[in-house]
Amino acid sequence: MISVVIIGAGNVSTHLTKAFLNADAIDVIQINSRKLDNIPAADIAIIAVSDDAIAEVSSKINSPLVVHTSGSVSMDLLKNTTRKGVFYPLQTFSKGKKITFKKVPFCIETTNESDYLLLEKLAKSIGKKVYRIDSEQRNSLHVAAVFVNNFTNHLYQIGSDLCETNQVPFEILQPLIKETADKIKKISPKEAQTGPAKRNDLKTIENHLNLLNNRQQEIYKTLTKSIQHGEKL
Amino acid sequence: MISVVIIGAGNVSTHLTKAFLNADAIDVIQINSRKLDNIPAADIAIIAVSDDAIAEVSSKINSPLVVHTSGSVSMDLLKNTTRKGVFYPLQTFSKGKKITFKKVPFCIETTNESDYLLLEKLAKSIGKKVYRIDSEQRNSLHVAAVFVNNFTNHLYQIGSDLCETNQVPFEILQPLIKETADKIKKISPKEAQTGPAKRNDLKTIENHLNLLNNRQQEIYKTLTKSIQHGEKL
Numbered sequence A, B: 001m002i003s004v005v006i007i008g009a010g011n012v013s014t015h016l017t018k019a020f021l022n023a024d025a026i027d028v029i030q031i032n033s034r035k036l037d038n039i040p041a042a043d044i045a046i047i048a049v050s051d052d053a054i055a056e057v058s059s060k061i062n063s064p065l066v067v068h069t070s071g072s073v074s075m076d077l078l079k080n081t082t083r084k085g086v087f088y089p090l091q092t093f094s095k096g097k098k099i100t101f102k103k104v105p106f107c108i109e110t111t112n113e114s115d116y117l118l119l120e121k122l123a124k125s126i127g128k129k130v131y132r133i134d135s136e137q138r139n140s141l142h143v144a145a146v147f148v149n150n151f152t153n154h155l156y157q158i159g160s161d162l163c164e165t166n167q168v169p170f171e172i173l174q175p176l177i178k179e180t181a182d183k184i185k186k187i188s189p190k191e192a193q194t195g196p197a198k199r200n201d202l203k204t205i206e207n208h209l210n211l212l213n214n215r216q217q218e219i220y221k222t223l224t225k226s227i228q229h230g231e232k233l
Helices: A011-021 A051-059 A113-124 A135-165 A170-186 A202-210 A214-232 B011-021 B051-059 B113-126 B135-165 B170-186 B202-210 B214-232
Strands: A002-007 A026-031 A044-047 A065-068 A083-089 A105-110 A129-132 B002-007 B026-031 B044-047 B065-068 B083-089 B105-110 B129-132
Touching: A002 A011, A002 A113, A011 A026, A044 A051, A044 A113, A051 A065, A051 B202, A065 A113, A083 A113, A083 A135, A105 A113, A105 A135, A105 B170, A113 A129, A129 B170, A135 A170, A135 A214, A135 B135, A135 B170, A135 B202, A135 B214, A170 B105, A170 B129, A170 B135, A170 B170, A202 A214, A202 B051, A202 B135, A214 B135, A214 B214, B002 B011, B002 B113, B011 B026, B011 B113, B026 B113, B044 B051, B044 B113, B051 B065, B065 B113, B083 B113, B083 B135, B105 B113, B105 B135, B113 B129, B135 B170, B135 B214, B202 B214
Parallel strands: A002 A026, A002 A044, A044 A065, A065 A083, A105 A129, B002 B026, B002 B044, B044 B065, B065 B083, B105 B129
Antiparallel strands: A083 A105, B083 B105
């Protein structure tokens, strides 16, 4: 049995707690980061609070192993005097959208091997995929995640806005969105690239720019330039 | 039985021909656009060539109904003297990646209702989803498709580049990519938006910019600005 205390009340802590509650080998409780005066003892304390609060929260915890769940914070930022680690589930968590942890990659960093094995066991109690990722690699993964998640979602939003403006149902773009995401499991993004930027179809590019507002035009131009630049490398 | 001749040798014509060959109610042949001197008669001629070649190819065809498959070309560009239409399957087609037409939306435009019904029948012989979309709406769908497919794929490419640079397997981002695409079936892109741009986390944004090359920085800044601007609207 591994005992775990999860500190935080956001999406990551809530989804993780729910998952651990269903794992036989894990004993879990979730506490709010504002009630740190009476934290129950546990083998592992998981800090799932906003990046800015990690240092302060960690300084108040004395579980033998303290980890945070952030993609962009170094392990050294933890201020506990006991052992440290990172337990970063690389996925997007939202209220009202269930997560299948079996498919979530867990990126783990520790200072010693026995802690790595302990966190690996913890991850495998709810998931399947575990990776050994150091702070520098995790940083680059986090910025990559911003591109493939935050920015991609914003492009979906623009697609949705364009549909709304032209009275076309957004659902019509859904199969394309799905296929675009599926395709890169079989072929690389480089091989999958198509479109007017790729084939330098200036007439279509000009037509498209005429259909967009200033903000959309700027994104269109920046990404078109990058696709064409990438080709020339 | 509907007889169809498909002109073109690219991905769209090849995938469409394959699908029609499996449809009992369709009699199909595919011909190369360079061999237009001896086109067999058919109820419908489908022109699936590059946008620039559509006008010229259409002028040489005298099937009773001639349609093109392009998202960005107006129906009026067809130069045949018989009836005209558009039969636009809104999906990304690649060599070596099978297409499930049951999930492809067919965007149809015609000048008269009986042709609409004929093209609808044609679409439903291989697919399920049919939409009545005029040239203006199709134009806006096409530019929206560039955002959610071409540009999104380019963001995947940047994610892949960042992984390669930092010796992290790209597969680690795949579940996030899939979840990002899946999520917007349940909640809108606006509700699904997360990340440092959304919460105006300047420290993380600055950290991220330091990890990127000039071209990636420009994209990061443009999209971050757009996400923040969108919030203020």
